[in-house]
Amino acid sequence: MIEIQRPVTWVALTGFMGVGKSRIGRELARALTLHFIDLDRYIERQMGLSVADIFHHLGEATFRQLEAEAVEELSRKDYLVLSLGGGTFVNPQNRARLLARGPVVALWASPGTILERVSRRPGERPMLKSPDPFARIQQLMREREPIYRQAHLHVSTEGRRIPEVVEEIIERLWDYAAAGR
Structure with missing residues (x-):
C-alpha cells in the first residue's frame, strides 16, 4: 500500500x-489527497433545502442546531478538509469541538473584498439581508474577529490566487504538525 505524505489527515x-x-x-483537499465537505452544502443535502430556505422557513436557531449536529458528526471523521x-x-x-479536533485554519480578507465576492451571489447570503450590506459585513467582522483569532493558524486570501493560499496553508500545516500539536 502506498503511504501518502501529508502534514495532517483532518483540517477545518x-x-x-x-x-x-x-x-x-x-483545492486543499485535492492537494492533500483528502475528502472535502462544505458544511453548508452538507446540511442542504441532509435537509433537501438551501441554507437561505432553512433560515427563511425554519429560522436561524434551527439552522444553528443542524449545524452543531453536523459539526459533531464530521469532527469524528478522518481524511477530511471541512x-x-x-x-x-x-x-x-x-468552536471547542473543532479546536480540540484541530487544526483549524482561519482565512481572512478585507470587508471590501468580501462585499465584492459575496455580491456575486447575494441570494445565498441570508445574514446580509440589510439595506447596507457593507456596514453589516463590517459589524459582523468586528464581532467575530476575536472568535476567529482563536483558530490555530491564520492565512490571508486578500488579493491572492488560490494555489498560493493553498501552498501557504500546507506549509503552515507542516509547521503545526512538527510542533506536535
Whole structure:
C-alpha cells in the first residue's frame, strides 16, 4: 500500500463569508489527497433545502442546531478538509469541538473584498439581508474577529490566487504538525 505524505489527515477552514473557504478547501483537499465537505452544502443535502430556505422557513436557531449536529458528526471523521459556514465557529460548543479536533485554519480578507465576492451571489447570503450590506459585513467582522483569532493558524486570501493560499496553508500545516500539536 502506498503511504501518502501529508502534514495532517483532518483540517477545518473557518472565517467570514466570502473569504474563500469553499474554493480553497476544495483545492486543499485535492492537494492533500483528502475528502472535502462544505458544511453548508452538507446540511442542504441532509435537509433537501438551501441554507437561505432553512433560515427563511425554519429560522436561524434551527439552522444553528443542524449545524452543531453536523459539526459533531464530521469532527469524528478522518481524511477530511471541512469548510465551515461563516457562523459555525462562533458557537462555543462547535468552536471547542473543532479546536480540540484541530487544526483549524482561519482565512481572512478585507470587508471590501468580501462585499465584492459575496455580491456575486447575494441570494445565498441570508445574514446580509440589510439595506447596507457593507456596514453589516463590517459589524459582523468586528464581532467575530476575536472568535476567529482563536483558530490555530491564520492565512490571508486578500488579493491572492488560490494555489498560493493553498501552498501557504500546507506549509503552515507542516509547521503545526512538527510542533506536535
